[in-house]
Amino acid sequence: MPSATLLTQSLITGVLAGALYGLLALGLSLSWGLLRLVNIGHFAMALLGAYLTWYLGSALGIPPYVSGPVIVAAFFLYGVALHWVFMRFRVAEMASMLITFSIAVFLESVIQALWTADFRRYETAWASSSVVVGPFFVPTLNLAAAIMASVLAVLTWAWLRWTYVGKALRAGAEDAPIAAAFGINHRRLSYILSGVCAAYAGVAGVFIALIATLAPSEIWTWVGVVFAVVIIGRLGNPLGALAGGVLIGACEATTMAVADPAWAPLVSFSVLIALLLFKPRWI
Amino acid sequence: MSGIRPLPALVVLALAALLVAVPALGLPAFYVSFLYVACNWVSLATSWAMLSGYAGYWSFGHAAFFGVGVYAAGTLAAKLGVPFLLTIPAAAALSALLGAAVGFVVFRVKRLRGELFALMTISVTAVVATIISNTPIDGGSGVYLIGVALPELFGSQNGTIYLLGLGMAVIAMASSYAVAHSRLGLGLFAIHDDEDVAEVKGVPTFRYKLAAFALSAAIAGAVGAVYSIYVSYVTVSETFEITVTMYPVVMTILGGARNWAGPALGAVIVTSALYGLASGPQAYLGRGAIAIGLVLVILLLPQGVLTSIVNLWHRRHPRRIVVPSRVAPAIATPPRSGPAAVALDCRGVTKAFGGIQALKGVTLAVNAGEILGLVGPNGSGKSTLINVITGHYPIDRGSIAFEGARIDALPAHRVAALGIARSYQIPRPFNHLSVLDNVALAARFGTAHQPGGEAAAEAMHWLDYTGLAAKAADLPQQLNLHERKFLELARALAARPRLLLLDEVMSGLNPGEIDAALRLVRDIRDGGTTIVFVEHLMRAVVALSDRVAVLNEGALIALGTPQETMRDAEVVSVYLGKAHVA
């Protein structure tokens, strides 16, 4: 058994990693919960955002706090355009999954074509810095990602909870015809939401570039975990996505500290199976 | 629901002979290799479609079963010295086991069934890959099968491998054909269109999905086993590549998901295109192009190539169903034990949805052979009562017994098998099945449990009975509302139920049609079926019912002859208000 210090350090790392899962899960959860569209392409978009951040930073010297907002804005537009296609062709929930899956594969090819399958690492000044709290090291960039994730989750929750647009989105997702009877144009609002979800993928991408090593196949390693987080956190629930991510992150970290790190990918799957077996009504 | 029209048998045989003889023809390895790869994809796509195409539960985890097969063969043959040919069925069995296990967990969840299944299959693939990678099965170094012995047909190992691949493709397509034309296939197609209705009509949905999934996994596993020796060195990253998951999906949708030969056609098209485009290090470009192709197909040709061709053909040459109808002596199948006096016995049936109490302790006994009218204001619980009787919802408290046996805890398809059928107030036909198949399904899965050929004749009879014979080959969306209501009725009757629950059959009919409907209902009862019918058209209720049960706010407030109940003070006040009780 590892020492308490080691375990706590693992837990800290795990929680931070989990917050990143939560950040990835945010856009997905909103899209699935409020738009009834399952966007597997979300991961590919995040990775694309990561590659763009890395490339603009490494090759062109544009720092992430400049490239980030541009990427996010561009992704917002992409989200709106994607939703337009779905509306135009009256794509239903299951078909949306197939289409976004294809988009993910396509983007993976594009990424590989542009930047090869070699591992990429964005070396920044802060990459190796940590905040020291007693005997523990909290990597700065991971902390920044976690803070961003929390801020976005809370802002999204507040947006949905207190603004008229947020309430209209929730009402429209539940009963669009009656919402329309009270003046809510759910169609128009759903474009905005789709854009926001894509923008969140962009934000996640920027932080992924700062923290992780990039490779085109990374897309598929996240899919399982993040979907588990979305389901555990319940659809359309921003705080749930964050909490679910942190939970999974913590579980993975504990597993890695106590057993072989290579078994970490099984954690989220096991948690999900357990949930489905014992609480099939959770969904 | 047939596939392509059968090609002349001679052509097929000639083609088959040619394919088998390929290794002996002395063709350059490139062509043999291409044919093998094409066969591989035919098998994978066809097996994928057996659950995902037919039932609409899209799996994004075919790679998991393929990978299990690859490594089962690798481990057994290379590391444990098992004769290679024996590893193939072993691989199939292991994969089937995995499929059954996954299906067992996922298929029990009621909400978001399709999406959840898809996502779970993605996860399963990642998990399987991780386990294989982290254990001695692969351990990160890959598995070499170079030294594995293989019988040499046509003078070389390659010939054997090719024939194994061809054999798998034949098995896959034969299985797919068999399933599509079997009762399992009919059930899967129904599940695709409306799983809940399929269950109520008697399709054992859980079992069928599990069976299709396990079969699909088994074939993928066998294909994987053969593949392992084809490449002779397997690694986790190559085996569990996204390609294996994605290509069967593309091929099936391109070719036609509901057609037993569609995936094969799609596989041939895509493989040819890929070989024509690029391979090797440029493989990812091909992947990208295929991905875009899939998007275009889904948006523009969602039915797939083969199905579109078939539909076009049918439009040019409209099918005429030549099935002789059969006059049925009696409608109801005879009960297993002797005749019972009380057909349906509801005691204290209670059901709430959230805060709303839909049924409050309803106690009601329906006598065998009677026509019971079930009336009450909107929201009084009539539809809920029908739904709990058929097993669509479980009850909170109380009991429901049919011919003496408790049915309230049974799954809906068992209730249907015992002799209960219903029609839906708003028609819910299976939209991709023809009118005839809609009714034939009820005959096959209902109480009568007819085999295929007889089910068609039975269905034809009921279409005659309800005046829909001319529309037997049509799709439900081509019928108007009246005809769809009669389709509902025909479907319910074809199950040969002993208890028939009718939900507002009369609404929307004109006076002449109403009289005909009244005669119809009486005929059905005279055939031995007990009838409970929900109706708002009061004159029909009064004319038809032996007894009338009045529900209000989930409680039974009156039960008796029509004349008595409809003059009962409480009933009058419920309908007209207290001031008008006269």
Add this chain to the structure above:
Amino acid sequence: MLLEVRELAVGYGGAPAILDIALDVDAGEIVSVIGPNGAGKSTLINAIAGLLRPQRGRIDLAGADLATLAPHRVCEHGVALVPEGRRLFTGMTVEENLEIGCYRPTARRNRAAGLERVYALFPVLAERRHQIAGTMSGGQQQMVAIGRALMAEPRLLLLDEPSLGLAPAIVGELFDVLRRIHAEGMAVLLVEQNVGQALDLADRAYVLEEGRIVAEGLPDSLLAQARIREVYLGV
């Protein structure tokens, strides 16, 4: 005349469910439409509220033809719907449901005043304003549904079978509330299966049977017709 419906036909792909409907509601009037189930009452009110697109005819609300408008534009002209079966946003709280009611910009400004008014009418809701709507009883949900419609500050309140699934005592209270709302000057169009309450409340009434208006007039004169008993009770 506040609402004028002329030659309205509304159907569901094929034969119309209601045909040739002519109906008037004046400012400050309560009009009831009664009829047995399947007669088309919900179809009628849903068409006026904009949920269904008519196949033919006009729905004139103070000069604007609602039949030509997109569903989310209809409420801007001053109608608000209390749907059949309430159809609340069950995942949202009582207050959030009420706030959706005043979503349209002109009503949004008076949100606070609107909430006060609804809570005054339904004190029970004030206590439970943060309760999830789906967990409330049928009668309470109906109050929320009416409150939601009132928040839209309509000129014409549409009610689709408000007594559905409610206990008689609650129905009585409900109709008292409707009387109070009416007393403040609201025009009301009500479709109901409960003949007694509906005719008790109304200034004028129409009888809808199998998709057509078969009778109209003052409540008492309609009740005197034996036809009504026959249609409803079959005897």
